[in-house]
Amino acid sequence: MLTKLQTEKFTQLFNLYDADENGLINFADFEKLVERIVEIRGYEPNSSKINEILHKVTYYWLRLQSEADKNRDQNVSLDEWLNYYEVVLNDDERYEQEIGSLVNIIFDVFDTDKDGAINSDEWIDFLAIYKKNRIDAEKAFAKIDNNKNGVLSRAEFLKAVYNFHHSDEPEVLGNLLSL
Numbered sequence: 001m002l003t004k005l006q007t008e009k010f011t012q013l014f015n016l017y018d019a020d021e022n023g024l025i026n027f028a029d030f031e032k033l034v035e036r037i038v039e040i041r042g043y044e045p046n047s048s049k050i051n052e053i054l055h056k057v058t059y060y061w062l063r064l065q066s067e068a069d070k071n072r073d074q075n076v077s078l079d080e081w082l083n084y085y086e087v088v089l090n091d092d093e094r095y096e097q098e099i100g101s102l103v104n105i106i107f108d109v110f111d112t113d114k115d116g117a118i119n120s121d122e123w124i125d126f127l128a129i130y131k132k133n134r135i136d137a138e139k140a141f142a143k144i145d146n147n148k149n150g151v152l153s154r155a156e157f158l159k160a161v162y163n164f165h166h167s168d169e170p171e172v173l174g175n176l177l178s179l
Helices: 004-016 027-041 048-068 078-089 092-110 121-127 134-144 156-164 175-176
Strands: 118-120 152-153
Touching: 004 027, 004 048, 004 078, 004 092, 027 048, 027 121, 027 134, 027 175, 078 092, 078 156, 092 121, 092 156, 118 121, 121 134, 134 175, 152 156, 156 175
Parallel strands: none
Antiparallel strands: 118 152
């Protein structure tokens, strides 16, 4: 069973994915997020990079839908989302697969200099697709960057994501991911 804090965090995460703010997550929300990537990163809408991103996002949506959309209405409701995360968090192998896939998409899209890490500007761009403001993104980055080297390595990022999903302590750094 999800704790109260996990329920709050996953509800915030649900709201980030619900790009059209209709209380449901569906493929149109993922398309909207890709449109924001086009705008923020300056990609051409039909470029090979956007087609690659759209392919990965589509694959993620289809996996999410097949697992979470229990009533098969082509939407994931908040209750379905929370139930899905409860199942995923209780299966270490599945968790690593699901979260690893998401982190790979994030790094593929936002690690623009391909150095294997997310710098502050890349982090700000990442959060901008979810309409998070620059000042909050900068503050969160400064706190999550444990070793203060100006980048989040994949290991640091995975640790923060793990703490976001599993920790029930509000002050844990990974909880800054939900801003």
